[in-house]
Amino acid sequence: MLVANKWKDYELIDTGNGEKLERWGGFVLRRPDPQIIWPIEKENEVWTQVSARYHRSSSGGGQWEEKVKLPERWTIGYEGLKFYIRPTSFKHTGLFPEQAANWSWMMDKIRSAGRPIRVLNLFAYTGGATAACAYAGAEVCHVDAAKGMVQWAKENAALSGLADRPVRYITDDVFKFVQREQRRGSRYDAIIMDPPSYGRGPGGEMWKLEADLYRFVESCTAVLTDNPLFFLINSYTTGLSASVLTNILTLTLKRNHGGTITSDEIGLPITASGLNLPCGILGRWEA
Template sequence: MSPKSAPRAYSQGGRPGPKSESKPVADKAQRPAAVPAAETRPLLTRAGDRPPERVPVILESAGAGDFHLIDSGNALKLEQYGPYRIVRPEAQALWRPALPAHVWENADAVFTGDTDEDGMGRWRFPKQALGETWPLSLLDVDFLGRFTAFRHVGVFPEQIVHWEWMKKQVEDAKRPLKVLNLFGYTGVASLVAAAAGAEVTHVDASKKAIGWARENQSLARLDKAPIRWICEDAMKFILREERRGNTYDIILTDPPKFGRGPNGEVWHLFDHLPLMLDICRQLLSEKAVGLVLTAYSIRASFYSIHELMRETMRGAGGVVESGELVIREAGLEGKDHGRALSTSLFSRWVPA
């Protein structure tokens, strides 16, 4: 993953729809023979029915490993990350906090400064100065948390539900699965997949993010795991993979709403997402088990990416399920069942 709201180098189930006949995902006849020299291509014309749908689907996390959401309110959230309690802005927390003020005031780190979605700021440490990084663990994978200038700490725990799903697919498969993680950020999802037995290709255009991901690989004791760390513009990479005819069984894509590549490439989510998904469709193997998209900090309904995913997967069979990722407040001890805090939109294609 990469920071969702910061400008960056682009580096329970719902109602089931009607069944339809499943068809191969990667239609070789539709693959373009060549891609123009410019790093783009036209959208392919898709034939066949759109996949049936499951909407709305709310995927909920109550926390895992070293993380849980303690409380939220007054446009803030109080989270537990390992030994630290952290306060960060959260515009969607419109209600009042459930816990008393003294609990919030006992936080170890508070993000201050510009609270705009794209704003930079700094961390305040009320008790004592803390180091830049500290060890964390999720789904039995160790990695580093880090206090960044864009309020993020190196992991987006609402995606635990996607990682748990992916982990199960990899572990249950009777063959090695190939996973492509686009805009992979600090590599936690890639490490979860590799630890489960997948062959992973991790792509992010930020050298700093790739360096952090490699640190996490060592901390997770996965130095010998089959992970390719690719520091490159995501669109350039997937276009090249399409030309080469390479395919993947699971694709995770977690694009920002805006970003710049290492050579000045500009990414705008609404402008470039249709082509990115179209190429990802071509990169799915004939026995693919999922294509997962998450979208943050955009003014849109989940239906916008849901219908795009259904159009992209027209004729592929399977099911498209879309909705929101939420985190449930769990209180100080991580055992309560509080309010649900919405964090992002998602859409996921899976075979029938």
């Protein structure tokens, strides 16, 4: 497992009974996680004296119960980057802290490339990877179908002092955008994608990962330069093996460009138990 263990402003304090206890800067949140199928070893005051707790609804969704008045949003930092945190109605906070393991890797790749790097970030959410790549000196194209997430990404970049960096923010269906980039002859040295299990584009376009991922990765190879640097796929789809990503990257990237592939789980260290919490999978191709 690749573990994001360099955080100072974030901590996974404890886990158990389908929930995790997390410190986000100065606030402690308690929220569900379906991977946590073991019991809480000791539900002490650390578990009960939280800033807020997310309760699932039997009819779907859920809501936050604030134990203290939370600000509308607050900031946390990671290795020179800063992000706005805001608890949303879907239990998320606007940031997936385990992705810091990828941010550090991407920054190292870009800084050591010895040449200008153009990055395409697809399904780019609130722009953690966008900020990391821009911070490392890359030119970035950030694409997401949700206008609110694109705006959040812009605000994160500005918060990190990156407002003047060469970043394009695009609100669009990623399939259609990649197709237009092919026709325009646009090329990128690196591609990042974090596709959802299911999704709907701004024009009602449907996405299903199992049906669409291979052909989408294949289409993305058409907008790579002749000397690509890396290609990263993240997935949170339950039941999808990291070996599947190895196979996809082998058939689409390694066959044409050589290089090496790493596929694995990605996770976070749990302070109380010393264990690691699996949070998803990734597949990395690199030259």
